[in-house]
Amino acid sequence: MNNKITQNLYLLPYALWIVLFVIAPLLLVLYYSFFDIEGHFSLMNYMNFFTPVYMKMAFSSFWYAFLITFISLIFAYPTAYLLTKTRHKQLWLLLIIVPSWINLLLKAYAFLGIFGTKGIANSFLEAIGVGSKQILFTDFSFIFVSVYIFIPFMILPIFNSLNEMNPSLLDAANDLGASKWTTFRRVIFPLTINGVKSGCQVVFIPALSLFMLTRLIAGNRVITLGTAIEQHFLVTRDWGMGSTIAVFLIIIMFLIMSVTGNRKRGV
């Protein structure tokens, strides 16, 4: 009996955290979502959410989060793979993370300069003969910068699972005459699926509620649920409606987790 308690004692801080910093705020948000702007109990906010404006917004949040995750994955996987092949792989990996320690707003301002009409990106386009284009405030710049922000979060877990792979497995596959593509599809990818999954989760979930970049880089051409929440909390101070949208975001996240959750233990 005593043994069991000490066995689970190490879980105490984590359990405390769940109760104090997850469940308590969750209840708070749920509670606020039932109050309209004048502080009366109502279901108005939920009815409001199912109007075309918010549905359209939810859809566009999904679409952009999907694009960001997908493109991050396309670039992160080969990067992680190649990194595992370098001599000082841990050092290179750290160097992937270092840029993310510089303040986000400053980096966004730097991108305003780089993508500007007289910026480096346009000088490059002119040099190769494409000619100057408007890059700022387009879907392209928004997705580019978002991928830029999120890609270290994708590379890291993939790198860690690739790094653990037993090289003898690859040799075996080679010996059995598998082509490079088959080896990748049948051996490498399935073995790293856990890393890919956790990478997608840490990119997709926060990408759903992006807000600052939608204004800075996309000039509000992209409107996501995060933008709406920010406006409700900080401008209208309509915490009820803001909380309602947050409740939906959390429900969506629960759905995603149960879909991508592990069917079996391990691989």
Place this chain on the structure above:
Amino acid sequence: MSKLVRFFFAIILVSAVLFYTVHELNNSEGYSGRNTLTIYNWGDYIDPQLIKRFEKETGVKVIYETFDSNEAMLTKIEQGGTTYDIAIPSEYMIDKMRKERLLIPLDHSKLPNLHYIDKRFMDLPFDEDNKYSVPYFWGTVGIVYNSKMLGGKKITSWNDLWDSDLRNKILLIDGAREVMGMGLNSLGYSLNDTNHNHLHQAKRKLDLLTPNIKAIVGDESRLLLENEEASIGLVWSGVASEIMSENKNLEYAVPKEGSNLWFDNMVIPKTAKNIKAAHKFINFMLDPKIAAKNAEYVNYSTPNKHALSYMPKGTVNDERFYPSPELTRKLEVYENLGKKNLAYYNELFLEFKMHRK
């Protein structure tokens, strides 16, 4: 395992050294003493030299904290847990705060310098008799445009912006009151209008502006306009005067249909602990010489009538930034419309932003 332990130990060691240094620095700067004054202001909205001078003259140590929006500041003051002695909100927020009993009435007998403020900026509807607030800076909302990029074109009214020549040239501010106000003003309505019919008309008119809008941005608009990323922008006069001093092609116009007149005032929030020092500070900032120095640093328009004589003639006589009472008469100050109307403004603004997609 030992690697982890070593790593974590190193982290703790580094943190301890840093923490100790901060502690020592704070002590040597006097921040841990009793006689402190906490000022809650927008970032870089005061000449830091003046804070030093105030500290020297009074022996009060100033702690300077910053916020980036009126609403965020309100949330902090409402919740408490902090001791802000001075805050500098905008006018509609002052109205809201006094109604929510978040402000401490000022003791005018402790503010002998108050008479230096121009009478036209005193006793305004958002704070009658200046019971709670004292003007800090003021200005207008208008249009900055790059006459060179527009080929010498002049812009004098809101309706000029709907010109089909201006495709993809305009930067709007990401604020419901500013953008909806522009729509309302262009139709000849008040920017405090709450008639749903009028608001819908304004929103429909704004939808038509969509092809001309390059982006709806925040504070970064100053950077984009100054560097000719866009040729037209909806801005506050303070921003305009700053970027115009950097780029000579820029012009500022307050549209003839009318626009917004704004104030940032000093208040003492209910979280204040050192009310005596707070009054001292307000009175200090009201001194004409100090106000003039501050206005030259911040570049916004000072409401201090006597300060003007200490400032360059070119600045003070510039009608664009120091408009005469005749010009400001047709401008309107934002009224606190109440939560419900504000929410309606925001809903329409959100729909307008979605329309652009």
Place this chain on the structure above:
Amino acid sequence: MDNKINPMSRIFLALIFLILYAPIFFLVFYSFNSGGTMYGFKSFTLDWYKELFQDSRLLIIVMNTLVIALLSSLFATIIGVFGALGIHSMKKRQTKNTLLSLNNVLIVSPDVIIGASFLILFTMAGIKLGMFSVLLSHIAFSIPIVVLMVLPKLSEMSPTLIDAARDLGASRWNVLAKVVLPYITPGIFAGFFMALTYSLDDFAVTFFVTGNGFTTLSVEIYSLARRGISLNVNALSTLLFLFTLVLVVVYYFISQRNKPNGWGVNK
């Protein structure tokens, strides 16, 4: 080992690093601009650096930021690792998924909501706003990312490894210290560094829960935006960036010397 990589891949990696560092080089470049803005380089100057070192308020803010980032990441990593161990040991798939979803709530919630609800909780609990409340919040929002970085490593670990150790008579603690922890070390480091990223980048949560003179760099930079960010912030970022770079490289080579295998797992 480098010669395992063909030239095409080398170019790909170089390009990824170039893009990741482009905005930082941009910021560094303009920190030497006498023109005062991040557009149009006028002439070389070190004035911004001089100004920086006279600004003791800014230096205090920087050190506060670092203390918070390091300590919060450390605590978050410790709690998160135990949390991950707990989640991993859950037998029922459903409990596991529920716990994991709860874990992710803070990742999906927009910062303004987390900040506002933490603020309400802290004031309700009577905690004085300041360094302590900021530290607590940073620990709280960094825990989930640590869990997500550690979990894939745990599920990759074969259960037979633990069984084998058990059969050899190792105690629970010994299994943890000698088998499990070394195996998941890369995940722990990944979690720590990601937590550091979260902490250094956070603006909204810190804004709400700070007070009484305690400010971090992000809050300061964001509130500067209304009046335009001065180039001494660029100068500051440059110094911090160089300092981090040196630290990372030195740390890497020291750990290399101590253990020929790097600080990856010891196979």
